[in-house]
Amino acid sequence: MTLTQSFSNVRVIFLREFLGYFMTPVAYVFLAVFLALAGALTFYIGQFFGRNQADLSAFFTFHPWLFLFLMPALAMRLWAEERKSGTIELLLTLPISIGDAVVGKFLAAWLFALVALALTFPMVIMVNTLGSPDNGVIIASYIASVLVAGGYLAIGSFISAMTKNQVVAFIIAAAVCFVFTLGGSNLVLGFFRSFLSDGLVEVVASFSFLNHFNEMRKGIIGLGDIVFFGSVIVVFLMATAIVLDLKKGE
Amino acid sequence: MISVQALTKTFGPIQAVRQISFSVSKGEVLGFLGPNGAGKSTTMKMITGFLTPTSGTAVVCGCDIQRSPIMAKRHIGYLPEGAPLYTDMSARGFLRFAAATRGLRGTARQKAVDRAVELAQLQSVIDQPIETLSKGFTRRVGLAQALIHDPDVLILDEPTDGLDPNQKHDVRKIITDMAPEKAIIISTHILEEVEAVCSRALIIAQGEVVADGTPEALMEKSSEHNAVSVRFASTIPATARDELLALPAVEAADIRDVQPHPYILVHPTDGAPIAEAVGELVREKKWNLVEFGTERGNLEEVFRTLTNPPKDDVA
Numbered sequence: 001m002t003l004t005q006s007f008s009n010v011r012v013i014f015l016r017e018f019l020g021y022f023m024t025p026v027a028y029v030f031l032a033v034f035l036a037l038a039g040a041l042t043f044y045i046g047q048f049f050g051r052n053q054a055d056l057s058a059f060f061t062f063h064p065w066l067f068l069f070l071m072p073a074l075a076m077r078l079w080a081e082e083r084k085s086g087t088i089e090l091l092l093t094l095p096i097s098i099g100d101a102v103v104g105k106f107l108a109a110w111l112f113a114l115v116a117l118a119l120t121f122p123m124v125i126m127v128n129t130l131g132s133p134d135n136g137v138i139i140a141s142y143i144a145s146v147l148v149a150g151g152y153l154a155i156g157s158f159i160s161a162m163t164k165n166q167v168v169a170f171i172i173a174a175a176v177c178f179v180f181t182l183g184g185s186n187l188v189l190g191f192f193r194s195f196l197s198d199g200l201v202e203v204v205a206s207f208s209f210l211n212h213f214n215e216m217r218k219g220i221i222g223l224g225d226i227v228f229f230g231s232v233i234v235v236f237l238m239a240t241a242i243v244l245d246l247k248k249g250e
Numbered sequence: 251m252i253s254v255q256a257l258t259k260t261f262g263p264i265q266a267v268r269q270i271s272f273s274v275s276k277g278e279v280l281g282f283l284g285p286n287g288a289g290k291s292t293t294m295k296m297i298t299g300f301l302t303p304t305s306g307t308a309v310v311c312g313c314d315i316q317r318s319p320i321m322a323k324r325h326i327g328y329l330p331e332g333a334p335l336y337t338d339m340s341a342r343g344f345l346r347f348a349a350a351t352r353g354l355r356g357t358a359r360q361k362a363v364d365r366a367v368e369l370a371q372l373q374s375v376i377d378q379p380i381e382t383l384s385k386g387f388t389r390r391v392g393l394a395q396a397l398i399h400d401p402d403v404l405i406l407d408e409p410t411d412g413l414d415p416n417q418k419h420d421v422r423k424i425i426t427d428m429a430p431e432k433a434i435i436i437s438t439h440i441l442e443e444v445e446a447v448c449s450r451a452l453i454i455a456q457g458e459v460v461a462d463g464t465p466e467a468l469m470e471k472s473s474e475h476n477a478v479s480v481r482f483a484s485t486i487p488a489t490a491r492d493e494l495l496a497l498p499a500v501e502a503a504d505i506r507d508v509q510p511h512p513y514i515l516v517h518p519t520d521g522a523p524i525a526e527a528v529g530e531l532v533r534e535k536k537w538n539l540v541e542f543g544t545e546r547g548n549l550e551e552v553f554r555t556l557t558n559p560p561k562d563d564v565a
């Protein structure tokens with residue numbers, strides 16, 4: 001299997017999946033809910049105007065929390081639906097490797113999340129009209145958001161491959177994402193401290209999406225952050241492929 | 251073109267498929283027969299690379315499905331049981347996707363879709379979402395998908411299951427029309443289908459091959475093979491049965507007293523041809539008949555005997 005063929009297969013799967021979002025109400029409901037919530041959180045809870053600062057901090061702060069349940073909602077159908085309807089048998093008997101299919105579907109979900117984020121551009125215009133924000137920080141924050149979304153989607157893809165039930169996929173993925181988000185908080189660390197050594201608790205803390213997200217939002221995308229999210233995505237996509245291979249016949 | 255080598259699949263303690271071997275060459279339509287749960291679908295899923303066999307393998311057009319799955323899958327068109335499809339897509343969109351996964355692009359893809367639509371007669375529903383289509387059309391979309399790349403090998407799992415007689419006829423016609431160019435395996439539990447489309451039948455029961463041959467050869471195993479039915483115009487002469495039994499090589503003669511034309515079914519010993527002798531007797535006695543015929547055999551009876559051994563054998 002050459003790289004070109006693999007790329008071409010990923011593209012075919014990606015296109016079908018991406019356009020598939022728009023063939024059902026999923027896309028429109030998702031976009032409407034995301035934009036409404038992102039706006040509401042920024043202005044009401046984030047006190048965008050009260051802060052009286054020309055930045056989008058109040059906007060980005062809530063992204064990990066918003067994504068916590070929106071990304072599992074986007075990812076839940078990726079594999080659970082294929083397994084439930086039996087189309088997985090069709091898909092996996094086509095001359096396409098499981099890996100190509102996993103990557104194609106993940107990229108479709110990720111690009112869709114990117115579209116949703118891109119539709120928040122009026123925020124950027126607004127803040128630039130009201131004052132002169134540091135647009136470098138805003139760009140870095142967007143990149144951080146995209147990476148967090150990718151991490152959640154990879155986790156969601158993995159959980160979706162484990163079950164035939166989309167609701168179960170959604171709830172479990174949201175729970176797992178919650179643990180990853182709050183990895184650095186006392187809530188999660190306290191739990192791990194009860195049975196892990198301090199060194200391992202440090203490792204758990206370093207898996208916190210929130211810590212990495214907040215680092216990047218300061219305006220510097222560190223190599224470590226990119227490697228972190230890249231690894232999370234790669235590991236969970238590999239796990240997706242392995243689980244699919246094991247459970248496809250069930 | 252298809253060579254199945256000692257395929258075996260175990261699910262926990264259950265042996266679903268045991269050491270099944272057979273091969274199918276170009277121009278053959280192999281009917282894969284067996285009761286529900288005999289292992290038909292499991293075998294097909296292993297040949298098409300969906301399930302990994304516990305042991306054994308299948309070689310399709312020289313490619314081992316275990317060692318080079320992608321190469322092997324390129325030669326196969328597969329219709330899984332129940333024809334699962336992406337139902338939110340239109341038939342056209344779905345076929346374009348299927349063609350793209352086969353590496354077809356641009357005009358080649360357009361040609362492939364047009365050809366498959368033509369073969370499966372989908373012109374009238376091509377732009378409808380698949381979920382709005384009738385069962386017959388849905389199945390034909392599945393078939394079109396399997397044919398999109400003009401594969402050398404077609405594997406169809408219960409292609410006519412749940413269709414009405416007209417739809418069954420249509421699907422069978424599609425299959426017979428392509429038969430000379432391809433190696434085809436179809437699974438079914440409809441026995442008339444085997445006679446209608448298959449050049450060879452393989453009966454499996456409890457995961458093992460119990461019979462392999464042409465439908466005719468299988469029918470020869472029937473106790474009714476070469477039996478002669480003698481149907482009388484009105485009543486059966488009192489001595490007729492005894493006179494028939496007196497003929498050489500006649501094992502039994504059963505009177506079936508159906509109105510208005512009762513008949514006698516004459517069973518030969520070991521399937522010997524007795525039609526001529528019975529015919530001579532009829533002429534000699536000047537019996538008034540409405541029908542005289544030789545039975546080819548009853549495939550259903552053969553199927554039941556092979557797949558459902560007598561109870562005392564099981565113990």
